[in-house]
Amino acid sequence: xxxxxxxxxxxxxxxxxxxxxxxxxxxxxxxxxxxxxxxxxxxxxxxxxxxxxxxxxxxxxxxxxxxxxxxxxxxxxxxxxxxxxxxxxxxxxxxxxxxxxxxxxxxxxxxxxxxxxxxxxxxxxxxxxxxxxxxxxxxxxxxxxxxxxxxxxxxxxxxxxxxxxxxxxxxxxxxxxxxxxxxxxxxxxxxxxxxxxxxxxxxxxxxxxxxxxxxxxxxxxxxxxxxxxxxxxx
Amino acid sequence: xxxxxxxxxxxxxxxxxxxxxxxxxxxxxxxxxxxxxxxxxxxxxxxxxxxxxxxxxxxxxxxxxxxxxxxxxxxxxxxxxxxxxxxxxxxxxxxxxxxxxxxxxxxxxxxxxxxxxxxxxxxxxxxxxxxxxxxxxxxxxxxxxxxxxxxxxxxxxxxxxxxxxxxxxxxxxxxxxxxxxxxxxxxxxxxxxxxxxxxxxxxxxxxxxxxxxxxxxx
Numbered sequence: 085x086x087x088x089x090x091x092x093x094x095x096x097x098x099x100x101x102x103x104x105x106x107x108x109x110x111x112x113x114x115x116x117x118x119x120x121x122x123x124x125x126x127x128x129x130x131x132x133x134x135x136x137x138x139x140x141x142x143x144x145x146x147x148x149x150x151x152x153x154x155x156x157x158x159x160x161x162x163x164x165x166x167x168x169x170x171x172x173x174x175x176x177x178x179x180x181x182x183x184x185x186x187x188x189x190x191x192x193x194x195x196x197x198x199x200x201x202x203x204x205x206x207x208x209x210x211x212x213x214x215x216x217x218x219x220x221x222x223x224x225x226x227x228x229x230x231x232x233x234x235x236x237x238x239x240x241x242x243x244x245x246x247x248x249x250x251x252x253x254x255x256x257x258x259x260x261x262x263x264x265x266x267x268x269x270x271x272x273x274x275x276x277x278x279x280x281x282x283x284x285x286x287x288x289x290x291x292x293x294x295x296x297x298x299x300x301x302x303x304x305x306x307x308x309x310x311x312x313x314x315x316x317x318x
Numbered sequence: 319x320x321x322x323x324x325x326x327x328x329x330x331x332x333x334x335x336x337x338x339x340x341x342x343x344x345x346x347x348x349x350x351x352x353x354x355x356x357x358x359x360x361x362x363x364x365x366x367x368x369x370x371x372x373x374x375x376x377x378x379x380x381x382x383x384x385x386x387x388x389x390x391x392x393x394x395x396x397x398x399x400x401x402x403x404x405x406x407x408x409x410x411x412x413x414x415x416x417x418x419x420x421x422x423x424x425x426x427x428x429x430x431x432x433x434x435x436x437x438x439x440x441x442x443x444x445x446x447x448x449x450x451x452x453x454x455x456x457x458x459x460x461x462x463x464x465x466x467x468x469x470x471x472x473x474x475x476x477x478x479x480x481x482x483x484x485x486x487x488x489x490x491x492x493x494x495x496x497x498x499x500x501x502x503x504x505x506x507x508x509x510x511x512x513x514x515x516x517x518x519x520x521x522x523x524x525x526x527x528x529x530x531x532x533x534x535x536x
Contacts, residue, residue, distance in 0.1 A: 131388060135347040137412035138395060139354060141404050145418030147361060153353035155430045160342050160352065202436020221326030221469050223370055224386065229436050233342045239386050241331035248326045248471065248524050249514050257334040267521045272326065274467045275503050275527035276439040277483050
């Protein structure tokens with residue numbers, strides 16, 4: 085069975101923490117000796133207690149302000165996301181000048197849409213001959229500014245281990261098949277450069293507005309783990 | 319270091335599964351962990367390379383068993399203690415036992431807007447770039463026990479410099495007390511068969527972003 089690394093299935097890990105079966109004695113891992121509720125079945129896991137302890141300490145020592153933390157969370161939950169990247173892709177599909185600018189310097193081009201994008205964003209273009217995919221084998225580098233927080237699968241061991249060696253197999257896991265002659269280029273994000281895939285414009289969209297085109301641009305197709313929706317997509 | 323975090327080309331992790339739940343956070347504590355990391359990073363208490371280094375230094379079995387945000391939590395505790403911002407005794411107590419130390423700046427509501435735009439890692443170069451696009455290079459066979467961004471699967475292999483990406487903070491130096499030590503960064507592209515052998519997908523090319531000290535002329 086695959087090692088479970090998905091963050092929304094923490095029950096196993098948490099229960100092992102709680103029962104003390106995970107060794108926490110190595111240097112660099114500090115296990116808080118937090119007072120537990122009176123009854124044994126506390127609603128708070130050890131992970132939750134540790135997070136709460138760390139926030140308490142950082143706050144009491146004046147390093148962070150909990151209200152600011154709330155603001156950061158609100159941003160990631162409600163403001164940022166793949167709709168930003170989708171807007172840029174749709175613009176590139178209708179505006180050749182913008183497309184050229186995007187491929188030249190994606191940070192600068194997307195900033196011209198009034199969106200704050202950090203440095204070193206690179207757009208890579210899918211063509212009939214070539215399909216681009218993005219991975220971070222060493223951690224989970226991802227273009228947060230244009231796609232929001234990465235999905236769990238992007239950060240998972242199966243994707244990180246296989247994308248560079250067996251990209252067609254990884255695509256098949258998501259039901260995506262590319263023509264055998266299409267070259268596949270995998271970009272491993274091993275530094276602070278970030279990659280955004282510019283997919284091919286779907287057929288049958290002549291005359292579509294930029295806004296309408298943007299509805300076809302999925303997050304996965306901007307990572308290269310999918311293709312854009314088509315007018316025929318149900 | 320040759321850790322389990324360096325996953326490119328490993329077998330045995332199974333299929334890539336779509337997320338059943340696409341919310342950015344799957345528990346409140348995950349959101350608090352992300353927010354603390356962003357806020358403390360803003361205070362320049364440590365940088366992104368030091369965060370990654372602290373994650374990679376977790377024992378392999380713990381790294382594999384932990385979820386993404388659990389790794390962040392462990393790394394933050396490690397970074398905060400190693401930087402002297404908090405004490406292990408305070409983590410054990412679950413509260414501050416001493417006043418805080420001065421930090422470069424505590425993030426305020428007013429900083430929120432600009433904090434979300436990714437920072438620049440570009441630095442002024444100390445020398446001319448040694449290579450240029452079109453050059454053949456070989457990735458050095460290095461195995462440092464400390465943090466590096468040269469994945470194992472690329473070491474010793476020959477590739478082509480496709481682009482020069484500017485001069486950036488060098489993670490290998492930042493995490494070993496040698497400062498930012500800016501280095502030129504290149505996109506180096508490899509043939510899939512050079513990396514994975516004759517049975518590899520003939521249409522595959524893979525690129526990494528490689529700092530100049532990782533490269534030697536081929």
